[in-house]
Amino acid sequence: MKLYGYWRSSASFRVRLALYLKELEFEYHPVHLVKDGGEQHTPEYRKLNPAGLVPTFVDDKVTLNQSLAIIEYLDERYEQHPLLPSATVDKARARALAYDLACELQPVTNLRVLKYLTGELNCSDEQRNDWIHHWVHQSFTAFEQRLTETAGDYCYGDSVTLADICLLPQVYNAERFKVPLDNYPTLVAVHDRLQELNAVQQARPENQPDAQ
Numbered sequence: 188m189k190l191y192g193y194w195r196s197s198a199s200f201r202v203r204l205a206l207y208l209k210e211l212e213f214e215y216h217p218v219h220l221v222k223d224g225g226e227q228h229t230p231e232y233r234k235l236n237p238a239g240l241v242p243t244f245v246d247d248k249v250t251l252n253q254s255l256a257i258i259e260y261l262d263e264r265y266e267q268h269p270l271l272p273s274a275t276v277d278k279a280r281a282r283a284l285a286y287d288l289a290c291e292l293q294p295v296t297n298l299r300v301l302k303y304l305t306g307e308l309n310c311s312d313e314q315r316n317d318w319i320h321h322w323v324h325q326s327f328t329a330f331e332q333r334l335t336e337t338a339g340d341y342c343y344g345d346s347v348t349l350a351d352i353c354l355l356p357q358v359y360n361a362e363r364f365k366v367p368l369d370n371y372p373t374l375v376a377v378h379d380r381l382q383e384l385n386a387v388q389q390a391r392p393e394n395q396p397d398a399q
Contacts, residue, residue: 188213191235192242193220193227194395197293197356198254199242203395204352205258207386209268217397218243220298255289258349270349281343284333284350288357292326296360316364323357323366327374330354334373340380351381359392 190206190213192199206213218241219226226232227239236243236252243250244257246264251257262270271278294300296319304310304318337343342350358378361368368375381387392398 189216189245190214190242191216191218191232191244193218194392194398196220196241197297197360198240198289200356200359200390200392201254201289201352202242202244202257203390204355204387205261205270207389208270208347208352208384209261209265210386211261211265215396217395219397255285255349258352262349270347270352272343272346272348277343280337281348281350284330284337284342285348285353287330287333288326288350288353292322292357293353295322319360319364320366323361323364324370326357327361327368327371331371331374334377338373338377341377347381347384351377354378355381355387355390 188206188211190199190202192202192215194217203215218232220241225239227236227241232243233239235245235250238252240252242254242257243252244260245251246260249260251260258270271281301315301319304315305312310318334342339345341347342354354374354377358368358374388394
């Protein structure tokens with residue numbers, strides 16, 4: 188297995204989490220999203236991923252992008268340490284929590300959106316940070332309310348699921364941009380419990396070989 192990613196990419200972080208939680212061995216190939224205009228734009232990488240995004244995952248003859256598709260592929264192909272509940276309704280609810288973060292929050296706060304704000308739209312760093320704080324607060328406020336109904340030790344009951352995998356990168360980004368989290372006690376408690384897992388520590392951005 189090979190994972191092409193960037194240490195601080197939320198989507199790459201999600202896939203690393205899934206791989207480590209499922210105790211799967213893989214080769215990590217860094218793709219620097221900033222250096223020399225971004226290595227994701229090179230012809231070599233575009234052959235793997237025409238969208239020029241990370242991550243890209245290769246498993247034998249299978250090549251996939253989109254982190255959620257990669258994670259569900261891993262969960263279906265490798266049965267150990269499942270990342271979704273077995274019951275249909277529970278599975279759907281855990282997915283919904285995950286999608287709240289990965290499909291609603293992350294896309295409006297990722298690197299290419301932030302670069303467009305400060306580049307083409309000429310926003311200041313303060314305006315960029317206001318943008319991030321606005322969307323994080325809007326998303327986390329709703330997520331906190333959902334967690335009061337679903338959380339046990341983790342986002343959905345007492346087992347780590349896809350929802351937790353999607354939560355961790357967004358809290359990392361919120362902390363990076365100094366978003367106050369005082370109003371989200373359940374979310375923070377779940378996040379802190381997840382930090383106790385060795386797989387989570389292995390997957391954290393600062394512990395990657397390309398971390399800067």
